[in-house]
Amino acid sequence: MQTFVRRLAILDYLRRTTVPRSTEAILAHLQDQGYLEESDEQRRNSQLRVVQRDLKFLLGDDPGFFDADPAEADDELEEPLNPFGLRSVPAAGKGRAWMLDPLDRQRFDFEKMPGYLAVAFAMTAKHLSNLLPQSTLNEMTAFFAEAERVLQRSERKLAPQHYLRLRDSIEFYQRGQSLESPDFDMRWLDTIYQAIIRAQQIELVYSVSASNGSTTKTYRLSPLGVVLMLPKLYLVSLNEAGEFRHFLLHRIRRVELLRENFADEDFSLQAYLDAGHMDVFIDDSDRGDYDLVLAIKRQQGDKLIEDLSDYPLNATQSVTLESASEAIVRVRVRRTIQLRNWILSLGSRATVLQPEIIRQDIRSVLTASLQNYN
Incomplete structure (x- = not known):
């Protein structure tokens, strides 16, 4: 019980300070508060080791922490659990100083979470939960829960900023035929x-x-x-x-x-x-660049040319309006499956004028596809 109370006293001391405290400062505090008796130098060294063991435990029982060089400690050890948000930072000489993670402190003051921060946490929970490391999700669970409470309170009060509605009004969507994401471990x-x-x-x-x-x-x-x-x-x-x-x-x-x-x-x-390393090439031996010239038919109320201007294929693209009914797109590209499928998705509205090798890529697919329906 004495050890348990002493460790709680260390956490309370660090929680009430805004600067890192050395092991010696923590020892002095424990002595001042009566958790450890004042003693001579020999006895003091023994008590210092007690405090070091306490800090080691609070840090996550990181084996060998005080035996290793602080600059190399993380190279060989597993990541500590660190359930209390304790941080160790370099101090004068070869010593270490201690503090609680500033973010960890917010767990004890949730009622002050502003609405804009609540919606940021809500968006993170909604859209990134399946991509973040599990340890990060575990640490942020309390933030997510409080963010949800803040958003719910804002709705009940009919606040000017309806953050809950904002969270529910933003979704990811795949353009074209949507596909279900497979599960992974x-x-x-x-x-x-x-x-x-x-x-x-x-x-x-x-x-x-x-x-x-x-x-x-x-x-x-x-x-x-x-x-x-x-x-x-x-x-x-x-x-x-x-x-x-x-x-x-x-x-x-x-x-x-x-x-x-x-x-x-x-x-x-x-x-x-x-550099295109995630692209799938039509001919893996041909990864060169080609100057694509693409004629696109314009239609009444059509947004395709506007979309191409707003979302170019890459930085080399230029769009020229040849007439009221046609635009010419020029862009440097590689012969990839992605490019071929995009051109095919434009249907009869797009015609490859140059180069001949990409014209042949399109022609081959269309011919083979037509045979399937004859």
């Missing part, structure tokens, strides 16, 4: 997030199609990022041969975090996507 996504944060390799068991149904393959990978291509989610990684590989999250059957690290300082997921 959040445990594997959590492990992938840990591996990305720590730059650690993983062992991944993946379901692949086979002639007699399906089977699994095991890969050793360096995970680089997660890409949302709704309704699909992909893991982007490097295999042991240094080749980029993509894996659908819903086909992952198991992920194990390995101890080996990898270097990814030069990798940019955004640059990787901009």
Whole structure:
């Protein structure tokens, strides 16, 4: 009981302070409040170790924390549970100072959550819950619950800002034929997030199609990022041969975090996507750029040209109005399935004028499709 009360006193002391406190300052406070007796230097060192053990427990019982170099402590240890929001920061010399996470303090003062923050939490809970790490969701559960209460109160009061209505008035929608998102195991996504944060390799068991149904393959990978291509989610990684590989999250059957690290300082997921590495090429040996010239018929009340001007294919695109009935789109592109399907989706309104190789791509699909209906 004495240990329990002393640890509560440490949390109360840190909660009432706005600056980090050293272990020695915490010891002095406990002595002043009668939780530890004042003593000579030898006895003081023993009491200091008691306080260190208390802090270690409050931090999440992180093994070896006080034995490791603070700069290297996170390299070898699992992420602590840290149920009390305790943070350790460098102090003068080689010491450490302690404070409670400022965000964690808000859990005890929910009634002051403003409406704009409540709607931000509500949007996060609604649209990102299936993408956030489980540990993050666990930490934010109380925020989500209070946000919902704030929104409900704003509705009952008929407040000028109806944040609850705003939350319910924003949805994601897939353009074209919508597809259901497949279920995936959040445990594997959590492990992938840990591996990305720590730059650690993983062992991944993946379901692949086979002639007699399906089977699994095991890969050793360096995970680089997660890409949302709704309704699909992909893991982007490097295999042991240094080749980029993509894996659908819903086909992952198991992920194990390995101890080996990898270097990814030069990798940019955004640059990787901009370079077209997630595109599917019609001819994998032909990844060159082509100057596409596309004639589009204009119709009364048509929004296609306006949409193309507002949402260009890429930065090289230009649109010229040739007449009241036709516009010409010029843009530098690659021969991808995505481009071909987009042109086909325009139907008879679009005609590829150049280059001939992309004209042939469209012609081949249309000819084969027509044969299916003859």
